[in-house]
Amino acid sequence: MKRYKTLAESVRFRRELGxxxxxxxxxxxxxxxxxRSAVVYRIQGTDKALKVFYPDKVHIAKEEADIYKQLSGIPSFPSLHESGGTYIVIDWINGKTLFECLEEGIDIPGELVDEADRALAAARKRGLNPSDVHLRNIMISDKGRIVLIDVARFRQTKDCMNWEDLKTAYTQFYTKRFFPKRIPKRLLNMIGVMYKKKLLPIYRRKANGVTEHP
Ligand SMILES: Nc1ncnc2c1ncn2[C@@H]1O[C@H](COP(=O)(O)OP(=O)(O)OP(=O)(O)O)[C@@H](O)[C@H]1O
Ligand SMILES: [Mg+2]
Incomplete structure (x- = not known):
């Protein structure tokens, strides 16, 4: 539809300090x-989101659109409505990312972690390899359902442990009584940076019961 293309073309970017x-x-x-790849807007008066990719990331638009087509019909993923050279149009999700939930102290129930797990298993069944599943790419809708956004890296061949590590952190820390349910944004960002630099001690329980140390 020309309307979405025109809206996407109205977005102008400038590069500041990279x-x-x-x-x-x-x-x-x-x-x-x-x-890191795009800016996302709600299109006024609709329940649609327009994701416009940065000038050096436009190649991701087609990749993400193709993946959404592959995921079509799986609950917990937004539907794709249109795509173009620099943008995609998907369902707008009224809700909060898990990052915002932690920042604001909104409870994240275990059932929703299981729901995300089932959605990722369904994506794997369709031949995808979910990657880059982090706190800003998982949302809780205002209907209390899990929605996974940002699927652009679901065809990555390298195995990504993000989701497994998030689940481990959920059971080992978040569910414990002493663990604070509200975490300041700066601390969350710091934890994210340390995780990426592999500076956090993560103990993964393997299928054979052996605990793997970093
Ligand atoms: N469909 C949507 N409905 C509501 N908010 C959304 C939607 N899609 C994205 N957002 C918001 O915009 C943010 C950025 O979107 P997205 O994760 O798709 O961008 P990205 O550049 O691909 O991210 P990343 O840095 O993880 O690669 C999300 O963290 C979320 O807060
Ligand atoms: Mg994202």
């Missing part, structure tokens, strides 16, 4: 969030 920043957009676009 980071792309949206500097202009159509007034019907309401800022929803941003990541």
């Amino acid at each position: 980071i792309w920043k949206p500097v202009a957009h159509d007034e019907r676009l309401i800022f929803g969030g941003e990541g």
Whole structure:
């Protein structure tokens, strides 16, 4: 539809200190969030999200659109409505990312962790290899359901342990009474950086019962 293409083309970026920043957009676009590849808007008066990729990341638009087509029909993933050279249009999710839940002290129940696990298993059954499943890519909708967004790296061949490590952290820490349910954003970001640099001691329980040390 020409309308979405026109809206996507209204988004202009400028690079500041190596980071792309949206500097202009159509007034019907309401800022929803941003990541390392794109900026996401809600299209005013609709339940659709427009994800516009940064100028050096536009190749991801087709890749993510193709993956959403492969996931089509699995609950817990947004539906794809359209895609173009620089953008995709998917369901807008009213809700919060798990990152925001931790930041605001909103409880994350175990049933939702299981729901995310089932959705990722369903994606694997369709031949995908879910990767980059982190706290900002998992949402809890206002209907209390899990929604997994940002599937662009689901065809990566390298195995990604993000989700397994999140589940481990959930059972080993989050569910414990002493563990704070509200964590300041700066601390969450710091934990994220340390995790990426492999500076966190993560003990993974393997299928054979052996505990693996870092
Ligand atoms: N469909 C959606 N509904 C509501 N909010 C969304 C939606 N898609 C993305 N967002 C918000 O925008 C943020 C960035 O989106 P997304 O994760 O798709 O971008 P990205 O650049 O691919 O991210 P990453 O840095 O993980 O690669 C999300 O963390 C979320 O807060
Ligand atoms: Mg993301």
